[in-house]
Amino acid sequence: MATYSADSKAMTTFAASACYHCGSSVPANAPWHITLNDTVHPLCCPGCEAVAHAIVEGGLESYYLQRTELPERPANDALDSAAWAHFDQPERQRTFVTHEGDTGQASATLAVEGITCNACAWLIEHRLNALDGLVSSAVNMTHHRLTVSWQPDQLKISRLMAELAAIGYNSLPFTPDPDQTRLQNKKRLTAKRLTIAATSLGGIVLLNFYRPMDGVEASGGRADILLAWLSLALVSAVMFTAKPFFHQVFVDLKRGRFGPMLPAGIALFGAYLASIYSVILHAGESYAGFIALLTTFLLLGRYIKLRHVLKEALHSRLPVSATRIEGDARSERILPLSELMTGDLIVVKAGQRLPVDGTIVQGESSLNEAILTGEPLPVTRKVGDHVLCGCQNLENPLTIKVMQIGSHTRIARINAQVKAAWCEQPLAEIDSRKIHRWVVCVLLGTAAMAAIGWRLGPTQTLDGALAMLVVGSPFALALAAPAGLLAGYQQLRRRGVVVTHPDALLCLAQTNHPASASIAACPEVIVLSPRSSRLEEAVYIARLAKRCTRQNQCIALAASLMLLSLAALGYLPLWGAVVGTAVSLLAVLGNTQRLSGLPFFKPGAIYES
Template identity: 45%
Template structure:
């Protein structure tokens, strides 16, 4: 039985020469990496680490201890991102990997503190972070990283996204305000209950005054700290001559607090500190829930990209470089458990990657040599060597974030309507409040102030203001988790009203992975030469058909003056002759019957037929489920394709689509969309390629599928990032639910205010009940929106379908 490594616990190979002597006894080690780390630990006088540790250390990589590996951190541009000036020199926060127990923290701190130039180091064990300060004139950052690597710990600059950090700070402050309001409310209510039950006369003047002063003391931090955002936002709105819901909130809280405080100091009048605390607490609860809904619905893709990457130099040495400095052509090493820092193509290795942050599909996908990996996806199994294709602003995530920003830059119609209603409602509320105050000043001056306050509180349009934003945030989040990215503001509302879905065929219902199944040369043409000529012509096309001819391209054999006729084919000049490739009528100048069923392309030279090519495509796995799901929703389905009637008819019958059209040019597709719209249909067009751009632009709402061309994506209202076509039906269902929730929230808000206003104006609603009613109305709105995040995905109505069709 082989011995175990004293440092990491791995089996020690037979005859291994690596050892470390501790307390006079040699201990076996498994590799040079463990030997280097163990000797570094013992040589630093830190052998007690092995006595204190509760878990074995991970096996180190020998290359980590090389000083040149960390020289990138001496780069001024990179230092500017993570090194900060301090009183005693420089400081930085580092993320430490391989920390397993408290002994690791002890080892790191003692090893670094013993170095000349280190002024302070402290490990946050729970967060696996190291805060270190040093003298830059004595020590360079690369030395710190190298020293950590020497004792077996890999470190990287801790650089979370600034927006994410700001959001966390705001969230913590929001929670603190909520806690202060909660504690204050509970204590003030405790002091108010005896006054409500027994009354001031039975309690006595002394106890009543004591309870009032205690309530004032407890309510003051609630008003000045917890409720401060309401005052700040109200002042900002008034400074810009606008009215928002914070204006009546600030007026209610401020007026009630000042009136109650005056009553305590003067010793006469009513106090409603409990109402103030309850009002503030419940309003903060609704705001907190709204913020959580927005955060869950917001796009956090930017935080998926790492701040640094392992770049491989020409000699194969790993160097840590900022991810922002990556360029196309760079070779990177992506270790298991790490995130791909940029879009790339695999050069070595095979592994499973988690792409759920983009596609919403939580099952990892296997990627092999030559396949594309997306920046932000997580490597699950094996190390990969990849070559960067797009980085920075050209990466997929950056493109998606741009589209998302475009979507949130404008408000959909219902949201704009709600915002306009809030502004008008606030103005009318203030006018009504003034009228109520004037009327009660004549009816009963002693009750005028508190009845006016009740009107101001109970009719605060908080629920109305939250109605649309919370539902939209939850809807965006629910769609994002299903791999559907909304890129235009009105897309959710448009999706909710769709009555007919029109599919393109190639690349949409099918995979778009065309392959050349048969070649039929004509006359003296050789089959191999026919394929080479077709490949040279198709080399200038982005259509999926062009990929079928890719394997037959010959270096140096290029076509000239290539022109694409949309929906027909291509013509080009090659070796002094004009060649045409596409439909038979286009290539030959007249109709010619193909040699058999399927999709056939004709190659002609000066209109003389030279060869037939038969192409095949594979149907998407869940195409049948997608069509069946749309039928179950009561949405009509139609197929428009530029392919031959036999092929389109076979596909339509296989999927159960009754309405289809073959040989449809882009103009014919657009005409069909316009005809459907003239009949009152709300049309969703689902496509993928350049040919679909006109019809995507003409549809009521356009959805570009996974793998669509960049031009199609920019014209689409939504992107299907998931490879599963069944998400189209789920998107319609979720969009419909989002619109219903927005309408429900707005209806509830209007109904509540319409009922509460007359009751409060008649003096039937005391301030504490007004605060409770307003808060509960806001919580109802937020809770209703949160239901969208708990909606289950549509169950597949039929089993999956796998088959190859002649496309």
């Protein structure tokens, strides 16, 4: 019996009928449990019982105090190291194991499934570090990778993989994904640029404290010159971090299009030239703080976007391995999907996702097909039924004959169709021809006429023009339509409705026919859910998304006009222009967030919208 003393204020709490390990519902009269601190906690399956006992018996019970998210449900039948024995073969290790000649150590990078929070990394590292022959282990939480070093004469890679499986984490040699690697490199570079810009902003703020205040005599000319040149050096580094934004301006101009980044690019470049003029000729005002603040704001938005895209990609990843049955002895072997062939027999245990499309040849179980159909209730599948990749097996082991693998599975074909259509017409460009161009043109013309008409002196004129360029940059307006439509796409996808073209949602929202006729008029809308009410719900969500898009555009236009008026009258400082632009973006995102919490759908609601 496993026991440990736990704080009553653990970070993760569960309902009495939920599995203490994974949070799934516990069947009635389930015999599986674990006793911790003299308290019996229910478990949902033998897999969770085995993993929970392995964690506690290994002295790692603090995992249950530290975790902030629930792990995935483990397989019921744990495999021994024999299932991974083929990874010990030298010819296979050439592709992923590096041997150090001096020390005799071996190192490898493994892709680990099931990591959800920092407690998972702690559990993995402490479990592996207790093995004899392990030199080091480090978990990369961002990319869900494990880097390990070990002594080959004392420890085998198959033993490492088996130990990970014993605590609920499947692993395979890491194979780089080109798209994911590109996104990760872009995120890493953006993080470096953001760090440089934010650090330079802090340095510029500190340097401003040493400058004499208005009405106070300067302490020395050389000190003032030195501070000015230091500020210029810092802001020059910031301008290098803004390279992606200037590149976007160049691409837009090359295509003959005035994008939302054009006014901000002009403001940054103009302020930088004015700062150089101020430092060299000792006249005018330096705009180093404004440049650093605006660039940091733009880079922060870019970093948050890339982080969200990477997180969604990790959460939507399909299985990359399978357990193949080999020989008359029906031995099981873990293999990458690339080594499977049509006709192979694989085993999918309870808690695992199906890695292929196939036909059940042995066993009966309940499957969660929500990833395809959006239906939360399990569906019973038996021998002879066709099952699809991505569905989760909930109850009993299934033996499946492989029919389609990788890009040939149904979910992969749907994803490829959506990706190809959206690459042809990106979501961000759906509404750009109608709004972005004339907004930017009107802004540039207004800023030019205001600069000519002002009689406040060159410094005040430049301040006002820069503020107008910043608040007039249609960042919020450019986000209005994509944010509303993307929220609608995500809501439909959760309900088993796939939109294979960006314009299809607007087409569906404009129809005034019954739901079935509306779907028929938009062939780019595919309804995977078997429920008939999904047709009406799809039209209802499409109209809500269209309404949300219009509201976002009204919010963005109103905020831009108000800030533009204040800037034209000279009542808006430069830092206020940056903050006001950020607030308008948050207002658009906040309005879009309402679409993510849709009310309960009632049949007939589409005729009232």
